[in-house]
Amino acid sequence: MALLVVLFVLLALAVLVAANWYLWRRLFRDTTARPGPVRRGGAVLIGGGWALAIGALVAERAGAPFWLQRTLAWPGFLWLALSIYLLLGVVVGEAVRPVLRRVLERRAARAAEPAAVPEREPVPVPAKAKPEPAKGEAAKGQAQDPPPAPAPSRRLFVSRVVGGAAAAAAVGTVGYGTYGVLRGPGVKRVTVPLAKLPRAAHGYRIAVVSDIHLGPVLGRGFAQKVVDTINATQPDLIAVVGDLVDGSVKDLGPAAAPLAGLKARHGSYFVTGNHEYFSGAEQWVEEVRRLGLLPLENARTELPWFDLAGVNDIAGESEGLGPDFTRALGDRDPARACVLLAHQPVQIHDAVRHGVDLQLSGHTHGGQLWPGNLFAAAANPTLAGLERHGDTQLYVTRGAGAWGPPTRVGAPSDITVIELASRRA
Template structure:
């Protein structure tokens, strides 16, 4: 239902694009008809990419997901740039006020100029963002000082990966590259913090299979998209591949004869599926330093109250498409990187994949290696 509403909104906003890019820039009925048909086809592709995959399946969705999602990104930046260009358009309104053929020519010139500027800029932004999204994730390394960390845990490294988003756009090769890059960092532990796939195990189990080749012990928790894709079958499949599920629970990670508590909670979306997070249960009987896996950064508020030393999260994609960073920041305590809430460190990875358009602007994909160090 939500995606259907979004689809209707996308169609409605295409009317604005039609006014600015077709009606205002054409003189003949034939040119207007051609522009209307082209824009209409793109609008339908965008809505199809948003709404249809869950009804027609991943294999069928591949045919329209690529053009639909890429157009959705271009559409977003066209809207943004044309909205900004409304200001000079209004300022020049008197200059283009119709009182003769010359004034009409000026109006047409300005409309076409705005269309060309917005179109060229949008295509350039989306092109660069596509290269960023589809290229190899950056490997980020960050040291986190943990008060009271046992000496034997100094330098313990956790590879953090999130938001892989297997689906009609990204498949097995995407997973293989991520697994290879993680193994090359030689971490002591791998933490997967949600949103592995946008589809069922039957559709995408083969694409996820390379996760079984992760060399370090790997622990995972659910993200919101697991609940949209059938979370229980995915949990069963990942456990079959040798990954360890932390379902509102914790375990002791032993290293150099010392240990710390690794805990994990389900995503807040799980409440709708009778599988909500229970942080008190997850942190029961914790001992020593405590690292928590929680998909959404917003869960850090309770974690800080319960004395967690470090929370590892994803979900935000780092904003994915600027300026969505500001929208995400309104809903989450952090968008990307390392920050602190009270005495609890929060690290948010940008994630290794994308949701929707395979485009990242101002938020390159990453795999993060978090190194524990002693702190005050």
């Protein structure tokens, strides 16, 4: 097993080095005529960017001083996102290069063709003596008219156009995706019919928020935006479905403080996500309880019209605090509708076996950074949105924040208001 881990690490390192060498070659070596400061600067940029990115990841997981985490997080995590789209840009550029080169070759060939000139009778021109310039004047003329600088080669020109376009597209994509996260999540509204829901609960609204990921990048101001957005929807109940934080209560307690302002008629509930178990899950459970949220640790509460249950995240199994569906759901009345809060969509299989009507989850971020959605979809039964699994419906929110790069591409953040509908209404 240890040998396999070492081989995997070496393979991943080789792929990373090869990809970044290719990136440096296309953006810096191929766009310059000869070695110089641009090539050296490109190597420093790429190497330094990855040093910051790895440093940010290690500092967060190792619990480094929070000021150091914040110092490394912004440049390091943004470089992670930027490098993805720079690499995608230069790969797409491989298809553009031959086309652009062919266009330039045809244009050059047309320009080299002699123009057809109609024949005319020669007109004799009397010879005129032309005075020879003085030596000083000739020297002066040469000094005033230096030979033109040679134009860049066709290959160099194509490399500069393609490299510049790839860089501009990557910077624009990451910039817009980061702006989308920092301005705060939008509100998505989804109606979910439940067969067992009584008529009196028709139109009951649950605000679902997941994956806020408060940490070195997203702090107190972002938490306040989330709280304000949720409260503006005037929900009957609020469900915080895990991955609230990336850090300890000591470092992020002030950032999470705005959660005390959440307002709903039937209260706010919380279940753990996998990132809570990287950050001190038991301490965070107590902290959210202090802030006024009600943690559902493999537990259930009976609301007037349906049961609301919650299970711990799968990551808690390493601490003996994993999900326990029997404890949360085993003795409930099956005639009542049941809504389950579970961070990861893969928990749907246990929810189906226990007769849950609706599971509310997060975790996937909708892929966060395209084409990450392809990998996230392969690892989860539902990437985002509402789907049916047997007699159980599963809704997956894309989440309010972002992990790592504070950037989303093709997966905008959201807070979802689930409106329950009774089929008896």
